[in-house]
Amino acid sequence: MGKVDDNKKQKKHTLLRAAFQLFTEKGFSKTTVADIVDRAGLAKGTFYLYFKDKFDLRDKLIAYKATQLFNDAHLELDKANVPTFEDEVLFMTDYIIGRFMTDEPLSQFVAKNLSWGIFQAEVSNGASVLPQAFFDHYLESLERYHVNCTSPSLMLYTIIELIGSTSYSCILKQTPVSMEEYMPYLHETLKKIIEVFTVKEDAE
Incomplete structure (x- = not known):
């Protein structure tokens, strides 16, 4: 068997x-x-x-390649000495975008199509799309760094959508600017996303 x-x-x-x-x-x-x-x-x-057809294969292929990418990013994160949750998010983002910038076929296919919608479609079909180890690490990091996130899944959705859309535009189209020029703004935006989804405890 x-x-x-x-x-x-x-x-x-x-x-x-x-x-x-x-x-x-x-x-x-x-x-x-x-x-x-x-x-x-x-x-x-x-x-x-x-x-089922070519379109079904395309969606599964996007999920398959994205899963490999997130797995690789998670492995690299485990090797790194990252001090905060915010730094973990930036490290993962830099790794994923770095791969897109050095692997044109991956960038053409995955960056263009990287979205939560693809992940959710595959999950609803019983597939494990976002690697469980990656998602578990994400949830554990929120707890380890005492980040009181109002909606962990929604925050991750926002981050993934932002990475996918900016990578496609800035890497493949060089629009509105190159990825190198946009990276500082992307980092600041990611920090703001984390801030928006985080509830700060009132000072005693």
Whole structure:
């Protein structure tokens, strides 16, 4: 049973890798299901065992690549000596944007589509999208640093949406400015987001 499951998982990952290559090479609209299975070296019927259609594959691929990215960011954060919750958020943001800036295919595909809507769609289908270890660390950090957040999920939603939209505009379009020029403003905005969602205890 274990080998069967491993084989299924491998085929799904092969299709995802092939789709990512083609979407970044040819574009989503010009890529067909036939192109994907041909690149993957699998039968066309195999595609429909895992995905409803090309659009379903695209959404799962965005979630898959984003999950890998957040996992990598979490691993790097664990190695770093970060003193505050605010610094953790800035560290994660810098890592994710740094990856987008040095990996054009990832930036073209994920930065453009990185949104809470994609995460929620996949979660509703039973998938674990935001890595559990990452989300657990986020909640633990709020507690460890005594950050009284009114809505942790909503704050994370706001941060993810901001990172995705600014990365797409500033990295891919250089609009309204380059990412390097925008980074100081992004940092200050993230600090304000944390402030907005944080309830400060009244001084005794």
